[in-house]
Amino acid sequence: MSPTGAEPATLYGYWRSTAAWRVRIALNLKAMAWTSRAVHLLRDGGEQRRPDYLRLNPQGLVPALAIDGQLLSQSLAIIEYLEETRPAPALLPADAAGRARVRSLAQLVAGDLHPLNNLRVLQYLDAHMGAGEAQRQAWYRHWVRVGLEALETRLARDAETGRFCHGDAPGLADCCLVPQLYNARRYECPLDACPTLLRIEAACGELDAFQAAVPERQPDAAPAP
Amino acid sequence: MSPTGAEPATLYGYWRSTAAWRVRIALNLKAMAWTSRAVHLLRDGGEQRRPDYLRLNPQGLVPALAIDGQLLSQSLAIIEYLEETRPAPALLPADAAGRARVRSLAQLVAGDLHPLNNLRVLQYLDAHMGAGEAQRQAWYRHWVRVGLEALETRLARDAETGRFCHGDAPGLADCCLVPQLYNARRYECPLDACPTLLRIEAACGELDAFQAAVPERQPDAAPAP
Numbered sequence: 088m089s090p091t092g093a094e095p096a097t098l099y100g101y102w103r104s105t106a107a108w109r110v111r112i113a114l115n116l117k118a119m120a121w122t123s124r125a126v127h128l129l130r131d132g133g134e135q136r137r138p139d140y141l142r143l144n145p146q147g148l149v150p151a152l153a154i155d156g157q158l159l160s161q162s163l164a165i166i167e168y169l170e171e172t173r174p175a176p177a178l179l180p181a182d183a184a185g186r187a188r189v190r191s192l193a194q195l196v197a198g199d200l201h202p203l204n205n206l207r208v209l210q211y212l213d214a215h216m217g218a219g220e221a222q223r224q225a226w227y228r229h230w231v232r233v234g235l236e237a238l239e240t241r242l243a244r245d246a247e248t249g250r251f252c253h254g255d256a257p258g259l260a261d262c263c264l265v266p267q268l269y270n271a272r273r274y275e276c277p278l279d280a281c282p283t284l285l286r287i288e289a290a291c292g293e294l295d296a297f298q299a300a301v302p303e304r305q306p307d308a309a310p311a312p
Numbered sequence: 313m314s315p316t317g318a319e320p321a322t323l324y325g326y327w328r329s330t331a332a333w334r335v336r337i338a339l340n341l342k343a344m345a346w347t348s349r350a351v352h353l354l355r356d357g358g359e360q361r362r363p364d365y366l367r368l369n370p371q372g373l374v375p376a377l378a379i380d381g382q383l384l385s386q387s388l389a390i391i392e393y394l395e396e397t398r399p400a401p402a403l404l405p406a407d408a409a410g411r412a413r414v415r416s417l418a419q420l421v422a423g424d425l426h427p428l429n430n431l432r433v434l435q436y437l438d439a440h441m442g443a444g445e446a447q448r449q450a451w452y453r454h455w456v457r458v459g460l461e462a463l464e465t466r467l468a469r470d471a472e473t474g475r476f477c478h479g480d481a482p483g484l485a486d487c488c489l490v491p492q493l494y495n496a497r498r499y500e501c502p503l504d505a506c507p508t509l510l511r512i513e514a515a516c517g518e519l520d521a522f523q524a525a526v527p528e529r530q531p532d533a534a535p536a537p
Contacts, residue, residue: 164415190389198423
């Protein structure tokens with residue numbers, strides 16, 4: 088599947104990591120062959136902090152993608168790489184203005200909202216800020232609400248919004264939106280104020296590429312309680 | 313200066329916003345004409361939360377860039393747009409692997425480190441988590457240390473690192489690095505463990521494009537105490 092005819096890509100991820108999930112969707116949308124290498128974020132203090140993983144990715148975060156003889160990190164950088172080396176189907180529009188819009192929507196989720204609610208941050212709030220369950224939940228819901236409401240405002244307003252975040256084909260912004268909504272539900276964040284996001288999520292949910300990427304269908308998923 | 317021969321770009325920013333600063337460097341490196349529109353983040357509860365600004369950018373964050381008849385948001389999306397519409401001088405390498413590396417370095421700063429230490433987050437810690445000065449400082453320094461040490465490890469290790477973050481010309485990752493180091497000093501974060509970052513910062517500091525972008529030289533800068 089790769090330009091060099093080399094081995095399939097290997098995704099270092101975790102079933103519930105929204106950042107890894109974005110990359111799974113992108114790999115699937117591009118119909119690429121890939122294998123999963125689980126990095127368990129909670130086991131033994133976090134496998135992402137083990138020396139062998141830190142040698143691969145000094146940041147100690149997932150995802151990382153081994154592809155074309157190199158190791159890439161940061162979900163949006165990985166997806167941009169896939170877009171440049173496997174252009175079809177496109178996950179970014181063809182025009183610069185459209186690309187800026189989609190990147191901006193993606194970065195609103197991946198660069199402003201998600202980093203605040205990442206596992207390491209919640210762990211810090213517990214360990215060093217004395218946050219209890221209620222304060223941690225309030226923190227989580229606050230940043231989800233602020234981020235998703237801004238996203239809803241933009242998507243509801245913009246003429247470029249279609250069946251998906253940009254037009255009628257799924258792309259980079261949708262790869263970011265869907266995992267974030269799953270996480271919002273997991274933390275019981277109200278989503279009533281976000282009808283456009285929910286409509287787009289439903290459209291994504293009809294596609295095999297999105298269905299195959301959900302956490303519960305990954306090999307490292309915990310059994311349902 | 314623009315492809316359409318239209319008006320110079322207008323940057324909505326704040327002198328001390330590291331995200332706006334990234335865009336200032338990029339505009340300067342590309343020798344573009346641009347004007348500044350200050351959005352005072354602290355005055356009257358924050359001008360970024362005023363209805364007229366929220367109409368432009370519903371996220372209520374700076375920067376935003378009015379250019380070519382549209383309004384762009386999110387610093388990295390803005391710089392990618394500049395790169396696509398004004399390709400010379402290039403701020404990203406020509407090869408896909410190099411581009412993935414530079415984007416990953418930029419996103420480590422802009423997408424993982426900075427969002428945790430943004431003004432709105434520090435304000436939340438005060439207002440809702442009961443954080444005092446010491447806890448807020450510890451929070452700030454923790455995320456700076458974690459982020460910059462990972463960045464140092466990568467830059468010190470990678471053969472692609474040159475006089476700048478990638479090779480011997482300044483680019484997107486340098487636009488992110490320099491403002492972050494300024495902020496680290498402002499909060500008295502130790503930087504002894506980051507000699508490679510400091511060396512690259514010094515190289516950037518020799519260039520007019522970086523010198524003209526420093527906070528103290530912006531029209532909305534507060535007078536020195």
